[in-house]
Amino acid sequence: MTVPIVITVNGERRSVDVAGSESLLHTLRNDLGLPGTKDACEQGECGSCTVIFDGAAVCSCLVMAADADGATVTTVEGIGEGAQLHPLQEVMLAEGAVQCGFCTPGFIVTGVHLLETNSHPTEPEIREALSGNICRCTGYGAILRAFTALTSEGA
Amino acid sequence: MTTRTLPRVRGGIGTSVGRPDGEPKVTGNFAFASDLSSPGMLWGATLRSPHAHATLTELDIGPALAMVGVHAVLTQDDVVGSPMFGQVEQDQPVLCDGTARYWGEPVAVVAADDEETARRAAAAIVAVWEPLDPLDDPERAAEIGSTFREMRIRRGDETAEGSVVVEGFYETATQDQAPLGPEAGFAIPDGEGGLDLYITSQWVHVDHRQIIACLDLEPDQVRCHPAGIGGAFGSREDISLHIHVAMLALATGRSVKMVYDRSESFVGHVKRHPSRMWYRHEADEDGNLVKVTARLILDGGAYAHTSPAVIANAAFFSVGPYRCDNVVIDAVVVRTNNPPAGAMRGFGVVQACFASESQMDSLAEAIGLAPLELRRRNALAPGDPFATSGQVIQGSLPTVAVIDALESIPIPDPIPSDDPRLAPGGTGLTTPRSAVVRGVGYAVGLKNLAFSEGFDDFAEARVVMTPAGIEIHTAAIEVGQGLVTVCQQIARTVLGVDRVAVVWKDTSQIGSAGSTSASRQTQMTGGAVHDAAVGLRDQILSLHGGDELRDDGVYKQGELVATVNEICSDGPVECHVRFRHPKTYPPDADGQGEIHAGFVVAAHRAVVDVDPELGLVRVVRVDTAQDVGRALNPQAIVGQLEGGIMQGMGFAVMEELVIDGGVIRNPTFTDYLIPTFLDAPDVEVRIIEEGDHWGPFGAKGIAESPTISSTPAIVAAIRAATGRSLTRVPVLPTDIVGV
Numbered sequence: 006m007t008v009p010i011v012i013t014v015n016g017e018r019r020s021v022d023v024a025g026s027e028s029l030l031h032t033l034r035n036d037l038g039l040p041g042t043k044d045a046c047e048q049g050e051c052g053s054c055t056v057i058f059d060g061a062a063v064c065s066c067l068v069m070a071a072d073a074d075g076a077t078v079t080t081v082e083g084i085g086e087g088a089q090l091h092p093l094q095e096v097m098l099a100e101g102a103v104q105c106g107f108c109t110p111g112f113i114v115t116g117v118h119l120l121e122t123n124s125h126p127t128e129p130e131i132r133e134a135l136s137g138n139i140c141r142c143t144g145y146g147a148i149l150r151a152f153t154a155l156t157s158e159g160a
Numbered sequence: 161m162t163t164r165t166l167p168r169v170r171g172g173i174g175t176s177v178g179r180p181d182g183e184p185k186v187t188g189n190f191a192f193a194s195d196l197s198s199p200g201m202l203w204g205a206t207l208r209s210p211h212a213h214a215t216l217t218e219l220d221i222g223p224a225l226a227m228v229g230v231h232a233v234l235t236q237d238d239v240v241g242s243p244m245f246g247q248v249e250q251d252q253p254v255l256c257d258g259t260a261r262y263w264g265e266p267v268a269v270v271a272a273d274d275e276e277t278a279r280r281a282a283a284a285i286v287a288v289w290e291p292l293d294p295l296d297d298p299e300r301a302a303e304i305g306s307t308f309r310e311m312r313i314r315r316g317d318e319t320a321e322g323s324v325v326v327e328g329f330y331e332t333a334t335q336d337q338a339p340l341g342p343e344a345g346f347a348i349p350d351g352e353g354g355l356d357l358y359i360t361s362q363w364v365h366v367d368h369r370q371i372i373a374c375l376d377l378e379p380d381q382v383r384c385h386p387a388g389i390g391g392a393f394g395s396r397e398d399i400s401l402h403i404h405v406a407m408l409a410l411a412t413g414r415s416v417k418m419v420y421d422r423s424e425s426f427v428g429h430v431k432r433h434p435s436r437m438w439y440r441h442e443a444d445e446d447g448n449l450v451k452v453t454a455r456l457i458l459d460g461g462a463y464a465h466t467s468p469a470v471i472a473n474a475a476f477f478s479v480g481p482y483r484c485d486n487v488v489i490d491a492v493v494v495r496t497n498n499p500p501a502g503a504m505r506g507f508g509v510v511q512a513c514f515a516s517e518s519q520m521d522s523l524a525e526a527i528g529l530a531p532l533e534l535r536r537r538n539a540l541a542p543g544d545p546f547a548t549s550g551q552v553i554q555g556s557l558p559t560v561a562v563i564d565a566l567e568s569i570p571i572p573d574p575i576p577s578d579d580p581r582l583a584p585g586g587t588g589l590t591t592p593r594s595a596v597v598r599g600v601g602y603a604v605g606l607k608n609l610a611f612s613e614g615f616d617d618f619a620e621a622r623v624v625m626t627p628a629g630i631e632i633h634t635a636a637i638e639v640g641q642g643l644v645t646v647c648q649q650i651a652r653t654v655l656g657v658d659r660v661a662v663v664w665k666d667t668s669q670i671g672s673a674g675s676t677s678a679s680r681q682t683q684m685t686g687g688a689v690h691d692a693a694v695g696l697r698d699q700i701l702s703l704h705g706g707d708e709l710r711d712d713g714v715y716k717q718g719e720l721v722a723t724v725n726e727i728c729s730d731g732p733v734e735c736h737v738r739f740r741h742p743k744t745y746p747p748d749a750d751g752q753g754e755i756h757a758g759f760v761v762a763a764h765r766a767v768v769d770v771d772p773e774l775g776l777v778r779v780v781r782v783d784t785a786q787d788v789g790r791a792l793n794p795q796a797i798v799g800q801l802e803g804g805i806m807q808g809m810g811f812a813v814m815e816e817l818v819i820d821g822g823v824i825r826n827p828t829f830t831d832y833l834i835p836t837f838l839d840a841p842d843v844e845v846r847i848i849e850e851g852d853h854w855g856p857f858g859a860k861g862i863a864e865s866p867t868i869s870s871t872p873a874i875v876a877a878i879r880a881a882t883g884r885s886l887t888r889v890p891v892l893p894t895d896i897v898g899v
């Protein structure tokens with residue numbers, strides 16, 4: 006059984022038929038051709054699948070696609086202005102915060118949401134906001150340096 | 161006058177130049193294996209054994225085959241080639257051969273139109289089991305001779321005695337690599353009986369060898385391609401779904417994709433061996449080691465995988481980076497019905513280092529020496545015989561330098577912060593500041609570089625000049641560690657050319673680069689790239705009578721004498737190299753000989769805050785001094801050290817795959833805890849550069865060191881804070897509270 010939904014993804018209205026049991030993560034990756042959002046647990050534990058959903062950073066693996074009807078969603082593919090990287094993407098690269106990169110889309114989306122809601126987060130606030138995103142490679146040090154470099158520049 | 165000094169090229173060695181794959185990774189455009197798809201492809205799924213040990217009395221695939229959208233259901237009967245696979249020993253059936261030997265062993269595979277249908281079809285297969293008693297006790301397995309390999313090391317005088325004796329029994333639990341990217345494979349049939357396979361792998365050539373044997377195909381009929389990998393840490397050194405997805409593609413004539421979900425990933429790859437270790441250290445009154453006696457048991461689970469090599473590492477590194485003339489080691493890796501174990505970062509050395517460094521602390525205390533002072537007195541140096549194998553240490557080994565550098569890192573303010581977020585357990589738990597005790601602990605770890613014991617270890621690379629720039633051709637696997645960057649840096653520095661790209665090749669296009677494991681690729685593939693770049697440079701310079709290569713061509717005394725287009729007028733110019741490290745040899749009956757090609761050493765200091773009443777720990781910081789040979793990319797080194805320390809910390813205080821009667825009880829990220837941003841300690845790094853005797857520019861591999869001695873350093877710090885003996889990792893709250 007499928008349900009037709011309409012969602013605005015990265016500024017574009019998309020119509021898609023989704024299965025009743027399907028997660029938004031699945032719809033993004035498999036039906037809408039947006040594999041940038043990653044699937045590493047489907048249990049809300051790793052943050053790899055984070056998207057901005059009607060203004061909130063959420064794990065798309067925990068959202069039923071059918072419930073996303075009418076929602077506005079930003080995925081990692083929608084971060085940055087065209088070919089121009091978002092400053093967070095720039096600084097993640099400059100600080101060596103990307104190794105395998107599987108966690109990176111989740112950190113970028115969560116981080117962009119953090120910076121939109123709090124442009125000068127303190128270190129404990131950064132850690133807290135990103136504590137739902139697991140990175141198995143970097144040990145978080147370089148990711149922290151990236152955020153600190155960005156938020157201490159007095160932007 | 162012209163001298164060939166290292167060219168002043170941008171992005172050469174010693175710089176922290178960024179990754180070429182960085183931009184696609186931050187924009188979501190990097191294709192991981194699990195992102196691959198094609199129109200009309202099928203999805204694969206696996207039925208697994210619900211028992212750790214059982215006889216399969218009936219298997220009826222009919223109900224699955226009858227489902228709409230199901231295109232194939234395959235069992236062991238459908239394996240046309242070798243029924244068994246395995247990297248070292250071919251002892252594992254491709255699919256269940258009538259007996260399940262571990263919980264989650266693959267029984268049948270399905271291809272269907274979509275993921276959901278494939279999973280439902282796998283569940284619809286009727287499998288009838290007669291459960292058997294699982295052999296889940298490793299000591300029982302050792303008693304009855306159910307073993308993969310036994311190691312015996314005898315050096316010096318077995319009857320030697322020291323006046324100070326410390327004994328201990330240690331245990332380590334099962335750790336999972338838990339790479340964030342799941343196992344994934346995408347198989348595309350070529351219509352002529354062969355196929356292209358894009359798989360998460362650490363070594364496509366060794367996969368290829370096993371895959372063609374099981375499929376009964378010629379080598380050129382199967383092309384294994386390196387695919388985008390979301391971390392590995394050893395979990396991808398052995399075959400998981402590779403043969404299954406290939407069989408499904410050949411059976412259906414369609415492209416097939418398979419991806420494990422997290423729970424399946426936990427059962428679908430090999431893990432770190434759990435261990436039990438008994439040790440006796442004997443020393444004289446000044447703290448000089450006289451004799452080390454140890455018995456180690458590692459549980460290899462149901463199939464061999466790399467267990468024979470893991471136990472050798474555990475045995476040879478059981479004394480650590482210290483001199484000792486009398487050594488008696490017996491080590492065994494057993495076959496049980498527990499989940500198969502294999503490679504994980506540190507590869508046997510992690511377990512031994514936890515025990516032996518705990519012993520060194522006990523010895524220091526018994527003698528009345530500071531922990532690092534005892535280690536300094538016994539520190540292994542070039543020219544010394546290695547305590548276990550007796551081989552004379554060649555190349556660099558700055559054991560004392562890493563200890564001194566670690567000590568020079570300032571120790572933090574002893575006052576724990578008032579911020580409840582920084583308290584053990586965090587804000588959610590109720591540790592009052594007054595209850596917190598701080599502890600500091602140390603450990604030093606030694607690791608071998610590349611493959612040992614006479615293995616024919618090599619890496620191939622081709623460096624090619626094209627009109628568009630330099631290409632490096634390799635099948636070496638980039639798992640995230642930054643090999644791709646280091647290869648570029650090496651080629652730039654050797655050639656003096658800025659435009660360098662790494663081009664991944666499949667198994668039909670280039671020979672093996674060997675495994676991305678054993679801290680070996682910087683030295684091995686890096687060494688091949690170095691030598692191929694030197695060969696290419698010399699060939700081009702001599703042909704065109706130049707003395708320098710630049711991006712636009714060959715120069716002689718500052719004048720352009722041949723453009724790149726002229727150099728490539730008959731097509732690209734290339735140099736292909738098969739690089740080998742210094743020869744090693746298998747051990748003799750006493751475990752003696754030139755077993756290892758090189759060594760790397762590191763030291764760690766941990767600072768922890770503990771609430772002894774609640775048993776909560778916060779790891780405040782873990783500092784390290786690391787022998788690197790030569791630093792090719794300092795930023796990437798720091799990244800490896802911080803990431804490795806985090807895995808060592810996970811093993812010290814939280815990561816345990818709970819296995820009960822052979823069954824994994826916590827195969828999810830909800831129940832298998834991985835350190836998060838809030839758990840992450842601060843890390844300060846000191847890099848020690850003393851060039852090694854082989855490898856590009858004297859560089860060593862460093863990726864395993866941070867996971868080896870960080871764990872015992874953290875446990876030592878918890879002991880210092882609590883006074884508990886803490887002989888098992890991970891240290892649980894109950895161990896600290898003492899209930």
Ligand code: FES
Pocket residue numbers: 043044045046047048049050051052053054055064065066067
């Ligand atoms: S995939 Fe959604 S939180 Fe892990």
Ligand code: FES
Pocket residue numbers: 102103104105106107108109139140141142143340390391640
């Ligand atoms: S970079 Fe690999 S998981 Fe974060």
